[in-house]
Amino acid sequence: MTHAIPVPLPSALVDHHAVDLERKYTDGWGVRVDDVATTPTGEMYALHGVHRHTYGVADDEPDPAKAHFGYSLVTRFAPDGTPLATAVSGQSAYRGRNRTTTFGGPTTGLGEDLCWAKGLCVLPDGTLAATGPGDQTHLVTADLTALTARHRAPLSSYDDGPRDPFASWISTTPAGRLLCTTGEYGLYNYANLLANIVSVTDQPLTPTSKPTLRALASMEAEPVKHTEADLRPDVLFDGRPVGMDRRPRPSLAEHLIGADPTARRWDWHDARLGRPAVVREDLFVVPVFGHVYRGGSRGQRFAFVLVSDEGEVVGRLGGMDLYRDSPFTGFCFEIAADPAHERIYHLNRYGLFAWTATGVxxxxxxxxxxxxxxxxxxxxxxxxxxxxxxLVHRTQHLLLRIPCPAALGALGQTVEDALRSYAKERTALKRQWQPVNWHWIDSTAPLHRL
Structure with missing residues (x-):
């Protein structure tokens, strides 16, 4: 089994912009991997991006070797880790300076609204859904050759423009339903659109149809200054659009305050909702984390809440210390679940954790x-x-694939073996790919401009 897989940049992009791969990220450029999605047949998709913005260079600089740029990319991998194709799209923050081309070809754009797509999901029919802030959702064909649908909403309640949002995060259940988060304006009196509702849908999302979402839980029960214009006809609670005074109660924040006698109301004020994960068809785990402070937030409250597909809070993941196991160090709030074995996993800077579906x-x-x-x-x-x-290495742009053991008691040995194999494979990959400062360049996989 292959444990180490490089996430490459297209050679055409690197050559067109004369990217200096030895240059430090502190000089105004960077590469990052945002998300990975896998198919039942073993293929993988990686959502990643690259940008460059150099002080002293004009916004309308015509020379691509000097100009600012930003691209969202999706790379498709075979089950053995071989890159099969890459789709690239210029981001609107940079396309505003050159709106018609992506290093020589036309583009529409993943990452509209001056932000970058953050989530990736393979839908039951094989279509790829890229999601991000503003409940923007882009549908891309499985072979990465075409963008087939786009849904978005203004990031701010003060903005005008098309309002056809869907979701900021999407995950699929074993039966093919969609677990989603959607945003609302007025959360903690902010004008921005912030994730607040966890919902599920029974109908498919297709290029020609957007399903209705059934709200299961809210993070904050009382966003302020809502009007009829803020109602979402596609997000329903008790058969009526979510908004105004209509959303699931008690909220997750209210539940957490009530369930912990030591908690105070301000412990969960200005909290944020993470990406939910599917534990099994009728059970989901929802990350909630408290306010992030400039001076450091280690020890601040967080919770991974178990919610049923009927909207009932049935528990939370236990066995984590607020300080010793804090996900605030490095902002590691990601959760992953294995519905086939009903297990839940979390990795932060202090440990790799595994739970059963009961939260133990x-x-x-x-x-x-x-x-x-x-x-x-x-x-x-x-x-x-x-x-x-x-897993994704944050600086070496490598994927690490770890097979989970049949018995969780063997997880330690399995991880140890995988890390040992990863180190050997990484050495072999360096000889094969000849990366520059851990940047992997591919010139073989087809490149599609979206």
């Missing part, structure tokens, strides 16, 4: 242990239908 912690691998210390450099992004954990 079954394993904690301490990252201070030299056997697992390498995991500090990774972010957990997905759990495949086959039960493999997919």
């Amino acid at each position: 912690r079954a394993q904690r691998l301490d990252l201070e242990d030299k056997r697992y210390k390498l995991l500090k450099h990774f972010t957990l992004v997905d759990c495949t239908p086959a039960g493999e954990l997919i």
